[in-house]
Amino acid sequence: MTSRLRSLIRNLFTRENVDRDLDAEVRSYAALLEEENLSAGMKPEAAKRAARIELGGHEQVKEEVRAGRAGAWLETVWQDVRYGARILRKNPGFTAIAVMTLALGIGANTAIFSVVEAVLIRPLPYRESSQLIVINETTPKVGTVSVSYPNFIDWRSMSHAFSQMSAVHSVGFNLAGVSQPESIMGDAVSPNFLSMLGMRPFLGRDFDSSEDKPGTAPVVLLSHSLWKTHLGGDPQVVGKLVTLDGRSFTIVRVLPPDFRALDKTDVLVPLGLSINADSYANDRGDRGDMVVIGRLAPGATLATARVEMEGIALQLARQYPASNDQCGVALEPIRAAFVGDLQPAILVLAGAVMFVLLISCANVANLFLARGAGRTREIALRLAFGAGRRRLIRQLLTESLLLALFGGALGLALAVGGIQGITRLIPDGMLMGATVNLNGFVLLFVAGLVVLTVLVFGLAPAWHLTNPDVQSELKDGARTVTAGRAQNRLRGVLAVAEISLALVLLVGAGLMVKSLYRLMQVDPGFRPDRVLTMELELRAQRYSQKPARISFWQRIRERVAALPGVESAALGTAIPLTGNHSRTDISMEGMPPLKPGSYPHPDMHTISPGYIETLGVSLLRGRAFTEADTGTTPRVALVNDMLAKRFFPNEDPIGKRFMFGHPSSQGTPSWLTIVGVVGDTKLYGLANPSRLEVYVSYLQRPTDEMQLLVRSGGDTAALISAIRGVVASIDKDQPIEGISTMNEIVTNSISTRRVTLILLAFFSGLAVILAGIGIFGVIAYNVAQRTHEIGIRMALGAQRKHVLAMILGQGGRIALIGILIGLAAAFALTRLLESLLFSVSAFDPITFAGVASVLAIVALAASYIPARRAMRVDTMVALRHE
């Protein structure tokens, strides 16, 4: 064994010495033979000849020895590589086009696959994350809603399918003691939260099991990034204090850098603190901002857990009809919660780039065939000299592999740029904290793609070119009028495939364009232009009383409205398209009592005077709120058109009364009088239907968290800093968060579709260009091949227009077959897009027809250029050519 290894090394590294030695040895053998013959009495000439005959060919003997040597296969591979590289260098045009085409396909795939890997494949940083289930409640009116705390407590004690359950309640804090007051996000969690997830410790301790009781000491866990940015990564940080909402919290732990929660999370605090602050702990009907995560018990599955939890929900609904009537549960794996609605978009894009790669491969295969025709003589010669077909295929595949490797390397470079472009295109938060990058897994994928492309674009031409039938045909072909029927057929098939693939992509892009266009035509129910919005949350102790809140909001509104350039300013909660919702049951006056789950459940907005005008919601009837509607005047409300039509179809809704909650026997109901009717708004996204809405005045129902809305004609940046100044002049510790324009909010609400469309449009554009080049290549090559034939035809009296029609007809035939196949494929595939479409059928005939004509035009244009060349063939030149 060691001796074989030694030989291998010697053969590889001192190959020239080894060869020289072998040569000398064979020569000396011949000399000895000649000498033997001479001594046997032969004449010198005869002795030499006899020796040569017995030797049987100097070079052959050497070749036999080489083939038997250790590492012989490596040597042939190396030979193939060098030969392939030489061939590629000799055809720089071909090489550049092929490498570029492959790089586009591989680069697009790599970039999209990086997103797939980051969002769908990369393991979540939890122990056995497939066992973690996110649980929400459902109501028939709204769908999925948050969990109420008492229900969570009951679930935890009644369920056996889960070994652990933890409540996660979103909380926000004002972080003081930094240059600018800042608002941070966090979760109040059950003490077992981190141990259930299986997060390894980074610094410090976990929560104590007693820390979910009300009145627990204020302790906090910091995210790794907050620790780095705000505490300078101090390793002695555990035990130190940090001020949140004006209260001192003891830092007990720093989270590891790979910690990911369902939302942006800067801090974790024990649930006990949050229960202490809010009253939701005892209100079973309060489904505020809590989600439950459970770890499946050994032996339990998502299905068994679902059955059990549905049973528990039914039981609770019977037990507590007032709050739980018709409420169900929704369970999903934690991965699905992280992926959200991105999955269909990502998979569609992954499919699209795969199509682009296939088109690239078809193009390169076509190039290979075209060039291969020029190499027929070389290949024929090598076959004739006894080279094995397998050996030749291997040689051609090595060339393909070289091309694919260069294409892969360049594609990787394109992907680096592509990933940057995609991450810039995607709004923050859309990927749920996943970071898209080129890692080992992605590189492995690229390597796989390279091999795949070699098989796709290299194998067919290699097989074809070394086919003995084709060989004989082509050998004749060199002297006949039309050549290579079989080869032309293969090239035609490849071009047809390209057209079909491009058509499917273009149909997808077309449907998306139409959806997005329709979506942007949707009236959101308000006028987003020139409206700036930002969020203010009064968390400090001094705002715990209602008068303090009212006074703060009033001063903000007055001073902001007085800023130069401001047309109007207002405050409101749950503004459209932001994902902030507040819903509550209402009862109409005079309505018979209903089952608890059947009460109207509108979205509720708490707004200031001027809100309707500032946001541009239309006032249909009655009046909006004024400063005169205060805590001491009768309670008033606005309702939306949908609510007015639903409950007062044939009456004037103005003056009608309703109350929040359900009528109860004790106490006098607190009625609100409807004073105005406003237009419906798209609270839940442009693609989603409007819901029932009611509006109340913050003067009558003060709240601690509102959006400031400012309609202005001026410069946004200047306005923002002016508003910052106003807020700081009222309360220097009050942070401002979520500053954006309403237009941005509208755009972001359709960002998944928009990003998908941009990328899909880009890829289908690429596909059409590549397919156009493909057709052009086939027709141009064909024209070049038929120059002689065309010359004969024209000499025999064919008109130029006949020649033009003949060539165009050829391109048209390819296009027609490709379009028909593509339409059928698109018909089968566009349903995958359905969840991304809006008010467009996946089989929209106009899109299908439009795309088919676009491709037909591209195909004819691509054939027209070579067709014109054919038309101008000079008869004499063409005939003399032979």
Added chain:
Amino acid sequence: MSPQQTELLQGTLDLLILKALALTPLHGLGVARRIEQVTRGTFRVKPGSLFPALHRMEEEGWLSSYWGESANNRRAKYYELTRAGRRHLGTETQRWGRISLAIGRALEAGS
């Protein structure tokens, strides 16, 4: 030329070369002639099979080679058995003996 050309069995050539070199180092032609001589012309080894075999066996470590002078003062490459080669010759000889015995019996039984 030769009365009959017998196809060499796989592995037989190795054994013949080892045997030819058992007594004294020989150059390539010497090995061919020795084999011809001891098999009384049954096996005539052509360079096309001799050289690959010699080189392969050298890579296996059974033979070693050196450049020397022939009887007529010509430079020639000589091969000799290594210790491993001698061991291999022993085991191969035994194996061959068993095989030829078995084949012989089988043929007798059939007739």
